[in-house]
Amino acid sequence: MVTKTFRQLKAPKSGLFVGLNKGHIVTPRVPREKPSNRKGAHSKRASFVRSIVREVAGFAPYERRVMELLKNSKDKRARKLAKRRLGTFLRAKKKIDHLTTVIAESRRAAH
Numbered sequence: 001m002v003t004k005t006f007r008q009l010k011a012p013k014s015g016l017f018v019g020l021n022k023g024h025i026v027t028p029r030v031p032r033e034k035p036s037n038r039k040g041a042h043s044k045r046a047s048f049v050r051s052i053v054r055e056v057a058g059f060a061p062y063e064r065r066v067m068e069l070l071k072n073s074k075d076k077r078a079r080k081l082a083k084r085r086l087g088t089f090l091r092a093k094k095k096i097d098h099l100t101t102v103i104a105e106s107r108r109a110a111h
Contacts, residue, residue, distance in 0.1 A: 067099050
């Protein structure tokens with residue numbers, strides 16, 4: 001789903017200084033792409049290296065405990081534990097989502 005910004009939803013300027021669409025008609029600026037907009041995007045190499053490290057090192061003890069809690073359907077307790085270990089609730093939610101997908105994949109691989 002493509003969401004439109006407020007500027008795109010507004011009617012074009014009329015060129016008059018009164019009325020609903022008042023304002024001088026100008027051509028909109030098109031700013032260049034900033035490198036900071038790419039921050040946090042995964043490169044192919046980094047994601048590959050992370051997957052190899054995950055294969056070799058496995059899960060941290062708190063992650064194993066969280067996975068065990070999720071398997072026993074103690075979601076709230078798992079979220080609380082993840083929040084205590086990771087610092088913020090958003091990070092904890094992301095970690096819980098990741099670990100639930102890992103559990104689901106392991107179940108699929110087992111069958």
